[in-house]
Amino acid sequence: MDAATVADGVRGQRRPIPIWLVIWAVALLLTAALYLFQQLWPWAVTYPEAWTVPLRFWVSDFMKWLINSFDLGLFTFKEFTRSIAWLLQWPLDFAGGLLASGFKLAWGEEAEWFIPRLSWLAVTAVVILIGYQSGGIRLALLVGGCFLYLVIFGQWDSAMVTLSSIVIAVPIGVVLGVFIGILGFRSRRAERLIVPILDLMQTVPVFAYLVPVLFLFGFGPVAAMVATIIYATPPMVRCAMLSLKQVPTEIVEFGQMVGCSRRQLLWKIQIPSARPTLMVGVNQVIMLSLNMVIIASMIGAGGLGFDVLSSLKRLRIGEGIEAGVAITVLAIALDRISQGFANRPPSEQRDRPDSFIARYPYTTIALGIVIITSLAGTFIEGLHTFPERLQVTTGTWWNDLVSWININFFDELEAIKTWLLLNVLIPVKRFLLVLPWLAVVGMVGLAGYQLGGWRLALFTGSLALFMAVTGNWEKSMISVYLCGISVIIAALIGIPIGIYSARHERAHRVVQVVVDTLQTLPSFVYLIPVVMLFRVGDFSAMIAVVAYALAPAIRYTDHGIRQIPPSLVEAGKAFGCSRRQMLWKVQLPIALPEIMLGINQVIMMALAMLVITALVGTRDLGQEVYIALTKADTGRGIVAGLCVAFIAMISDRLISAWAQRKKKEFGLA
Amino acid sequence: MESPERSVKISCHDLWKLFGDNAKEYLTEHNGSVSAQSLKEAGLIGAVCDANFEVFEGEIFIIMGLSGSGKSTLVRCMSRLIEPTAGKVMFENQDLLKASEHELIDIRRHKMGMVFQHFALLPHLTVLHNVAFPLEIQGVDRASREQRAREIIELVGLEGRENYYPRELSGGQQQRVGIARSLAVEPDIWFLDEPFSALDPLIRREMQDEFLRLQNLLHKSIVFITHDFDEAIRLADRIAIMQDGHIIQIGSPEQLVLEPATDYVAEFTREIPRAKIFSAGAIMAPPTGNTLGKVSASTKIEDLAETVVNSKSDVAVVDSDGRTVGQLSRRAVLDVLVGKSTA
């Protein structure tokens, strides 16, 4: 939000509260009146079908034109995207060959040469070495343990397919992100264009743009990678813009004073100084790429994602969990390595010896390991491909566990579920569905006005209107209902856990691990057991959403309380606050803005899960997007995807405006 | 103080910097005569208003002012880090404001050095590479720039720490790196923007001595920014005092104390012990009687008080060539010390 709206917000806060109470009361009365006298204005209650703007058909037509007829002069748009795909294919094939499939070289018609992939021993050893370089012996052990899991649990082949696409997608995403970030940093106008696009990229569900991606980039791993890059790059762009802006002016001035050209200034001064924040971006790209593994496998990326899907389709829950954990394990290893590099002292060599070996000791060792293990692997097969008979699986144990719970506790679970469903879920859903659309649009605008002035009101109001106008009102309201309830439950569970973990160091450590796992374990893994225990429907969807969206509620609460200036806590102690008083009177109120940002994240993640919940049979925007995907209906998917994005944006802007105001009040901004 | 043989290094003429929309048009309209009231009405902020002064070769010129007085903006206008709204900055007979981007880069690479309040060291480079950085930008080859960097590091007393990273150094050491780095290119004009403000008082003192030692060796033309009047009188040849964007007085420390142009200036000088300001030359009597021992004419009273007070007779005052130019009585020194200043 810009200065004007914030200023409006500040002014708003000075208005006496009772006026707002009155205004809201009037708004609610009007809503009730609309509902009660709906015969008078039926169009204000249910959006008339005749008024629907056929946007989805326009989008579809536009895409058709883009794909079939858009000519850039020398070549068509599709040829352009296809040649990008062709370019991307090369590194992908190379990484795939190196890690997963080996290289098959054909000469003429008859002869073929085969170079095998790197052995598990070589890859693990190199990764351990990287871990050691990035974070010392502890990290080396952790990373080694992660990769040994992949070996021992027989996940190696798939994990390497996944890893090979990650190691290509991440650098591309990072480089692309940095360049776009630089563009946005250098030109205000570019920034104004980029930021809303980033908002959309992060909130429109991936499924919505899979179809056009497939059309433009062809079926196969490259399309999956393109989708991954689209999904994973935005945080990198944001981090790049932010970090470049955060470089102290003095350092930039220093660069100017020694006579740096623009380019020197950027590459020798600004980028290196921005490195810590840039690394946060890299880390985000890695994590988001891994989040995409399942969806990518639906359009041909293969690897662990495919294993998860196919085992769960066959109800081999255990195998699915093992493959899912493999994704988590891979994510943890890559996450910790990248964090290690981010926190490590700068990498410049203090003295540069002349010999290659002394100058690049790690590279040399790594090369040595690769050569030695490859040779050894030629003679001893087990060193190249881990013998199957030594592999372990816990698959049946998980299956038995789910069956056992199913047989012994189903009735209890069913009772809880039924109660919640009949007393909470269904009434809320019905209530939201009967609300007149006009009133809802109005109230969303009103909230925008109260929190951020006219501009925000216009913004939120028109986004809400979009849902009605494109004929997605009912589905949007069901999405709001499902996400809303899930968010409330996630907050009710997450905030207390966050508070507890902020005040107990040991609990904090345990909670961190759980939170990391929740965020990286593909939701599909727990979706199927949940369906077995709670049947297809809204309740299962809600549980899946809560499980996925819980993490930020915990994390932000924990962080919010921890970041309270110690002087405030000391002041509280000096006044003789008990622990309980300290929490309620000091810590919580001050941490509130941060907690609200956490809730904001919870909402974002809940909306991100909407599409996944369509897999267990909800009837919301997620389902609309999913249907569009399977019917290859571009327009339908994108319009529904935009509705999801707009719900996200409305809540994001409202909450941010609110939190901004509060932070200002507390002088924490 | 202004000796005719000294040449002007850099000078500002009718220099203006106004922040706000349409500042340039506003200024042409009002033709340089602007009141604070009218600025306010136009929604502009006058960071630098009509600055006129020159800095001589080898001089320490200090710009003193409280925060918000426009001193940092002024020094940035002089190097065109900030584009002035109007006026001229003459550097070695060239108007900097008319220099092309290319010329400007060239001037900055070879003729200017700057030290920053918060050091502005590059966190990813070692001390050696930080100091060598300006030379790298100039395109000096690796061996010679590292050679030169080592020399300067030795000059500022950091030998042995070439391979440390900035965060491994104390604040004082970091600023030594900053100083060394700004001197690496042997600049003709040396800007120091509150170089010691971020340091602890004790270290600050030590760094001021270090700075004077270096200046005795190097004789640079210096523009030094500070908000600390003590620091200013300790280091300056001449001081310009800024208030609300205006330079309200320029003069030697003695002049400021003796003839404060406004109450504002007087307020600064009131608490300053005279012994810190006056040098022997300022209170000496003509050379008439017997003397015992001698002091230099530029020595501050504070520093010679003990010698003179304990002396049984007047002390001779000599100029930099060793010629006797006057003599100093016990009485005169005591007067200064107890504040019965006349001179």
Next chain:
Amino acid sequence: MKAYCRSVFLAALLASGTALGAAPESKDPIKLTIHDWTGQYITTHIMGRVLEEMGYNVEYQQADYIAQFAGLESGDLHVAMEMWETTGKQAMDESLKTGKTVDLGETGMKAIEEWWYPLYMKEKCPGLPDWKALNDCAEAFSTPETHPKGRYLGGPVTWAGFDDERAEALGLDYEVVHAGTDAALFAEIQSAYERKAPILAWVYTPHWAPIKFKGEWVEFPRYSEECYNDPKWGMNTEKAYDCGKPRGWIKKVGWKDGEAKWPCAYQAVRNFTISNQAMGEMVGEVDLDGKKVDDVVENWIKNNEDTWTKWTQCS
């Protein structure tokens, strides 16, 4: 991987295509699409293995069952081995109309899709499998949310099963709940089966479920095209869909221009047939006995050489 290791390090291999006489027309890989159910995975891999034996390069490409038509039309994908009349006919017809895809004939398998219940439900609802018994047992099939109506778990909405219409046309006191995916559908069936709990759901074959779970399909009035198109047909004269689901062919579809590129390969795909029985057994081996798909396919190739060599005859 074992195969790779035997040939570790620059081992020269002879292309095996010459063994069957006809050299492939093009070395470009033929891309076969794979979807997310085991049967299709097996058919496709059998076909792939046969093509490899003929000397072709084969790639398997994960693609969505319906969305794949875009790829088949553009030539990104080449052959889809299972297109079910029951669920994919509409999309297939539309695609064939573009002239960019070609019908490669039936697989010989017959798809059955219908409302299904486990055998233990017969005790609670003795009138089954006749559909007329359904209303009497609606309560037996109900859950708290649907009570007193019965609950029928349909497939994903994209499967186009017209179950909502069917329930209405036949006046069934059932609420149709749609599973989001195939996986969710069978997860719920398995869960109910373990507990011997009531369940009425959409089950299809060839699939492992009817092998693993003992059950029967409900018998509705027999499907005919008029039933779906003509409201007057059947017992409900005002509404269509007053009958069971079609049982139909499973066909192969391909990229039109591939026929000219790999004529013999396309011929072999056309020749491919397999029985429900054989397929069901293989699906069972994979999904129930936990064997690896590749081993099962390899086994079939070994034991049925006579069958598949006939497919490879090319004129």
